[in-house]
Amino acid sequence: MVTDKDSFRVALNDVLDYIAQDSLEKAINFKRELQSKLDTIAYMPYKYRKSIYFDNNEIRDYIFKGYTIPYLIDADNNELVILDIFKWINK
Numbered sequence: 001m002v003t004d005k006d007s008f009r010v011a012l013n014d015v016l017d018y019i020a021q022d023s024l025e026k027a028i029n030f031k032r033e034l035q036s037k038l039d040t041i042a043y044m045p046y047k048y049r050k051s052i053y054f055d056n057n058e059i060r061d062y063i064f065k066g067y068t069i070p071y072l073i074d075a076d077n078n079e080l081v082i083l084d085i086f087k088w089i090n091k
Contacts, residue, residue, distance in 0.1 A: 008069075008082045015067065015085055034064055038071075042080055045073045059083070 012031075020027035041048070041062060051059040051070050062069045072081040 007084050011085045030065070034069075037064060038062070038069070038082065041071065045071075045080060 012034075016027045016031055019030055045060065048060045048062045050057055051061045053059075053061070053068070053070060056072075058073045058075070059070055060073065062071060067085050067087060069085045070083045072083060074081055
């Protein structure tokens, strides 16, 4: 699982900072649980819906606690690329 895209890291840090305003422990648990869930995507990358935000069959939306995490299935390089994390938007 590749998670080194700058937009994802910046957005995730913003989400964690927001959660930490209420509780540092909740922010730590959110990050830990999210990482665990993201690690399982590699086993069945097409399990989640085609992204409603991108016009590309290889980009999927994983929904986690009200947040959308779009990811790219890069078959050529045999990897998943986490693109972003944002609060769910009704489209």
